[in-house]
Amino acid sequence: MGFDVVALDAGRLDDYLLFFDRVAFADNPDWADCYCLFYHVPGSEWEQRSGARNREEAAALIRAGSLSGFLAYEGATPVGWCNANRKERYALLAEHKKLWDPDEAGGRVLAVVCFVVAPTHRRRGIARRLLSAACEAAGAQGLVWVEAYPRKDAQNAAQHYHGPLALYRELGFTVHRDLADYWIVRKSLAPGA
Numbered sequence: 024m025g026f027d028v029v030a031l032d033a034g035r036l037d038d039y040l041l042f043f044d045r046v047a048f049a050d051n052p053d054w055a056d057c058y059c060l061f062y063h064v065p066g067s068e069w070e071q072r073s074g075a076r077n078r079e080e081a082a083a084l085i086r087a088g089s090l091s092g093f094l095a096y097e098g099a100t101p102v103g104w105c106n107a108n109r110k111e112r113y114a115l116l117a118e119h120k121k122l123w124d125p126d127e128a129g130g131r132v133l134a135v136v137c138f139v140v141a142p143t144h145r146r147r148g149i150a151r152r153l154l155s156a157a158c159e160a161a162g163a164q165g166l167v168w169v170e171a172y173p174r175k176d177a178q179n180a181a182q183h184y185h186g187p188l189a190l191y192r193e194l195g196f197t198v199h200r201d202l203a204d205y206w207i208v209r210k211s212l213a214p215g216a
Contacts, residue, residue, distance in 0.1 A: 024096055025097075025113070025147075026102070026103075026147075026149055027067065027095070027096045028093050028094070028096075028097050028103075028152050028153055028155075028156040029093065029094055029096070030083075030091070030092075030093055030156070030160060031085060031092050031093060031094055032088070033085055033086045033088070035085075035094060036082055036085050036086065037083060038094060038096075038101045039081070039094065039101070039104070039215065040078065040081075040082065041103075042094070042101040042104060042139075042141075043055075043057075043058045043059065043078070043081075043102060043104075043139075044078075044116055046101065046102070046141045047139045047141070048139075049133070049141070049142050050180075051180075051181045054122040054181065055074060055107045055162075056072070056073065056076040056077055057074075057077060058074070058075030058078050058080075058081040059081065059090075059091075059092075059104065059106045059137055059139065060072075060080060060081050060090075060139075061078045062106065062113040062114070062115045062116060062136045062137070063080075063084065063089075063090060063112075063113060063114055063115070063116065064114055064115065065114045065115065065118060066118055080161040080174060089108075089112060089208065090106075090108070091104050091106075091107065091108045092104060092107045092108065092137075092184045093104040093105045093107065093153050093156045093157060093160075095140070095144075095149045095152060095153055097144065100127050102141040102144040102149065103133060103139065103140040103141065103142075103144065103149040103150070103152075103153055104137070104138070104139045104140075104153070105137070105138050105150070105153035105154060105156070105157055106134055106135070106136050106137040106138075107134070107135045107136075107157040107160075107161075107169075108133070108134060108136075109130050109132070109133060109134070109166075110130070110132040110133070110134040110170065111130055113134060113136060116134060116136070118173070121202065122172075122207065127142075130166075131166055131168065132163075132166065132168045132169075132170050133142070133157060133158075133161035133169045133170070134170050134171070134172075134183075135154065135161075135169060135170070135171040135186065136159055136171070136172065136185065137184050137185065138150045138153060138183075138184060138185070138186050138214050139140075141186065141209050142180075144167055145180060150186055150190055151190060151194070152185065154190065154191075154194055155160065155194060157169060158194065158210060158212070161212055162212045166212055167212055167213055167214065168209045168210065168211055168212060169196070169209065169210045169213065170199070170207060170208065170209045171185060171186060171191055171196070171207075171208050172185045172205050172206070172207060173185050173186055173187055173188040173191060173204065173205060173206055173208060174204060174206065175192075175204055175205055181182075183206070188206060188208065191208045191210075192208075194210065196205065196208040196209060197209065197210075
């Protein structure tokens with residue numbers, strides 16, 4: 024059976040919550056309280072937050088159109104997620120000035136911060152399809168770049184939540200900056216790039 028990838032909107036809130044309630048972290052229960060809210064919260068607040076609070080706030084952000092990304096489905100079942108949003112909407116990224124270039128004003132960058140694929144559906148091209156959808160949507164929105172942050176030392180699926188460098192290279196991303204623990208990779212969406 025094939026996979027469909029669709030943009031998250033308020034009409035898909037129940038699918039999003041189902042995915043994070045039961046599927047996303049079936050093999051990594053230590054992260055089950057995240058609801059993919061980590062990058063939307065200032066770093067100083069994260070340790071005091073409960074799963075119930077994260078779930079409630081993720082739902083509110085989805086209803087408001089502030090938490091965005093893409094869901095992958097097999098039939099009617101959500102099996103994958105990519106958190107992709109305008110870079111300036113991520114509170115945690117805003118705290119780390121080393122991630123920003125002086126010419127980034129004006130909201131021209133879509134940041135991809137997280138992939139979660141159901142344990143039963145990994146290594147089937149779902150992350151690639153999710154990333155392709157994010158790039159296509161960013162281009163349609165008139166953004167200039169898609170940016171991501173693959174970790175250098177990732178050893179397992181949980182640590183690859185940013186996606187592996189090889190995935191980005193396959194889809195035309197290049198290393199924009201080489202930092203101690205991860206790369207900043209970018210794909211230009213400018214015509215002729």
